[in-house]
Amino acid sequence: MKAEQVAGREALATAARIVVKVGSSSLTSVNGGISERALEDLVKVLAERSNRGTEIILVSSGAIAAGLAPLGLARRPKDLATQQSAASVGQGLLMARYTEAFGAHGVTVSQVLLTADDLTRRTQYANAYRAMERLLHLGVLPIVNENDTVATHEIRFGDNDRLAALVAHLVKADAMLLLSDVDALYDGPPSEGSQRVAQIAEPAELEGLRIGSTGSAGTGTGGMVTKVQAASIAAGFGTPALVTSAANAARALAGEDVGTWFSMHGVRRPIRLLWLAHLASTHGSLTLDDGAVRAIRERHKSLLPAGIKTVSGDFEAGDAVELLDLQGKIFARGLVNYDAAELPKMLGRRTKELAADLGSDYLREVVHVDDLVLL
Incomplete structure (x- = not known):
């Protein structure tokens, strides 16, 4: 048994x-x-x-x-x-x-x-x-x-x-x-x-x-x-x-x-998510608007640039970051696909708009749902 x-x-x-x-x-x-x-x-x-x-x-x-x-x-x-x-x-x-x-x-x-x-x-x-x-x-x-x-x-x-x-x-x-x-x-x-x-x-x-x-x-x-x-x-x-x-x-x-x-x-x-939730060292944080928080929490969506309000920390693509709601509460962690220096010019913008202005490399999500864990 x-x-x-x-x-x-x-x-x-x-x-x-x-x-x-x-x-x-x-x-x-x-x-x-x-x-x-x-x-x-x-x-x-x-x-x-x-x-x-x-x-x-x-x-x-x-x-x-x-x-x-x-x-x-x-x-x-x-x-x-x-x-x-x-x-x-x-x-x-x-x-x-x-x-x-x-x-x-x-x-x-x-x-x-x-x-x-x-x-x-x-x-x-x-x-x-x-x-x-x-x-x-x-x-x-x-x-x-x-x-x-x-x-x-x-x-x-x-x-x-x-x-x-x-x-x-x-x-x-x-x-x-x-x-x-x-x-x-x-x-x-x-x-x-x-x-x-x-x-x-x-x-x-x-x-x-x-x-x-x-x-x-x-x-x-x-x-x-x-x-x-x-x-x-x-x-x-x-x-x-x-x-x-x-x-x-x-x-x-x-x-x-x-x-x-x-x-x-x-x-x-996946053990990668266990590590991300409990063991990974985070190198920064992203504060999200209410719509992005709901999309991640309730609909299990990836994080897109349009839902990000502020960026904090010094991180590189592939690092773990914390995701915060507008009240400053950490509700998730994820592996970010962009460097901290890249994100400010992307905040609040749709991916198609970013791709048209900056190139097709900017079609990727900020944090993919497969690299994200709710806390």
């Missing part, structure tokens, strides 16, 4: 393919290195499920944390170059521990390092998909991490939670399980007697909730904020997700009532 045919968290008990993400905080010891006990406990749970025939893809943080002690660093560095150095040292250590731990249960693992380019550019995406499918077909459990050693600020996912959401989309996972050191999403700080939020059926239910950020250990990059973002991304693009603690991993995979379940509320769409 496919997980999308099951309404609630029991989907995890029947899922044939699951993406599991574990954060640094769940793997780190009190002295800042990788906790052997924590890693082995997690591996035991995942190996048991894998050995029963479920395809598991593990997205694991911890490379930078594993590299801190060998480099004599007390906390996660803030500058990219030192993060890359720690990742370079720690990734091999982390994989060696996973290989040994999973091997003790008869499970073969592989290392898969990805950057945002690998999941958003068509050629790399196809290659990543084929590689992952082949590994799973061969009975291998892929262990995925962001390629921190070579990724720059502009092509980074920023955290492995969002990477997990894209991987779940890539492999067409039945469900996603996000593990950290917090057992669930709460309607306020747990210290204030708040209540567990058992389920999020739609994005509006997140409004008003006070969601925490990075924990005190300082080894991770996200905290509950990025867990919720990633679960929402996955659910909105067709993959239900559960957010809970690593200690609850076995109960979660059994479909028990733990954590916070994010019900699927969207359908699968």
